[in-house]
Amino acid sequence: MKFIKSIFSTINEFFQRYFVAIAFIVGVLLLIYSETNKNYKQVCHTIGSIILTSGIFAGIAKSSQFTEIYKKIIRDIIYSQEHLEVRKDLEDMWEKVTQSLSKQKFSTISDAIRTNIKKYFLPVDHDYYYDNFNIEMNIEFLDESKEYILVSEFVSYTIVCDDEELKIDNKFKCGIKIDLANKEKTTHNLNKLSINNEIYDNPTNSHIESNYLWTNYENVLKGKKSYLIKREETKQYNLNYNNIRKHLAMWIYNDLTIDITYPNDLYIEFHDMGVLNSFSIEKKNSKAFKRFKAEYKGLIYKNQGFFLELRKK
Incomplete structure (x- = not known):
């Protein structure tokens, strides 16, 4: 045999x-x-x-x-742009590629790398981004003791998407810690809100919870590929209870600028939080006031941003 x-x-x-x-x-x-x-x-x-x-x-x-x-x-057929755009398994294919790449270098944490990149950096759950996010602030002391400050703030940004039928939740929420001895001195007013230059009247809800004054609004955007949001607001609060101003990206930002005018006897220290590159910093001082401007060119991802440390001299 x-x-x-x-x-x-x-x-x-x-x-x-x-x-x-x-x-x-x-x-x-x-x-x-x-x-x-x-x-x-x-x-x-x-x-x-x-x-x-x-x-x-x-x-x-x-x-x-x-x-x-x-x-x-x-290879040219499978990985061509035309072929990839019509594939229904792009997410699964991306996970396999990322898993293979990360396993080559970080075998024990490759699952965590893949999960975090997908959650925070890829447009899986959001089909839009925030473009040209600008924050302008003017700060004044309200009393001689310099405990309370008045913050006038103007915020503008554009939400960009590719689908006019996409429903986008446009949200805003802010919490200010209250001085319990002077509750009435802590205020937050949204003076003006416009979307594509159309003004929205009284869109906010306010309530006190756990010694914080919470102010928020939410509206659904649909029907366009871009929405220019402008917000004007004033805040009044005790600096000793609220000496940190933090701003984290809700989703992907493309370019961020913060421009602050404040009195000479107020100290402000700027800290970036998790961004991939550096902010460019510009400072201008005069006899009457100081000015601080921080500008970031490029992408800022979810939960990245900056915070300000404020204290009187």
């Missing part, structure tokens, strides 16, 4: 190695024979053509050059 298997194995190996040459010779001989034998001309010509063609094709397919060309064509 082993002897028979050995014979078949040898024959099989022989044909695999010399198939191209055998097919070429047999095919040519059958074509020649078809021209000399009228009785079997058609049959020999057909069989000879098939065998000769098969041999030629097998020879091409075995060549390394053909293999590389074939692989390149397949």
Whole structure:
């Protein structure tokens, strides 16, 4: 039995190695024979053509050059922009690629890397971003003791999406800690809100909870590919209870600027939070006031941003 298997194995190996040459010779001989034998001309010509063609094709397919060309064509088709745009499994494919890449360097934390990148950096749950986010602040002391400040703030940004039918929750929420001895002195007023230059009247809700004055609004945007949001507000509060002003990106920001005008006897220290690059800082002082401007060019991702530390001198 082993002897028979050995014979078949040898024959099989022989044909695999010399198939191209055998097919070429047999095919040519059958074509020649078809021209000399009228009785079997058609049959020999057909069989000879098939065998000769098969041999030629097998020879091409075995060549390394053909293999590389074939692989390149397949890769170009599968990973072309046109093909990727119509695929329904892009998210799954991205996860597999990211998993493979991260496992090469960080095998023990590759799952966490993939999950965090997907959650915070990719447009999986949000089909929009915030463009040109600008914050302008003017700060004044309200009393001689310099405990209370008045903050006049103007915020503008554009929400950009590709789908006019997309529903976008435009939200705002702010909490100010209350001085319990002077509750009435802590205020927050949203003076003006406009969306694409259309003014919205009294859109906010305010309530006190856990010694904080909470102010918020929410509206749904739909029907356009961009929405210019402008917000004007004033806040009054005790600096000792609220000496940190923090701003974190709700989702992807493209460019962020904060411009602050404040009195000479107020100290402000700026800290960036988790951004990939650096803010450019500009300071201008005069006898009457100080001015601080921080500008970030590029993308800021969810939960990245800055915070301000305020204290009187």
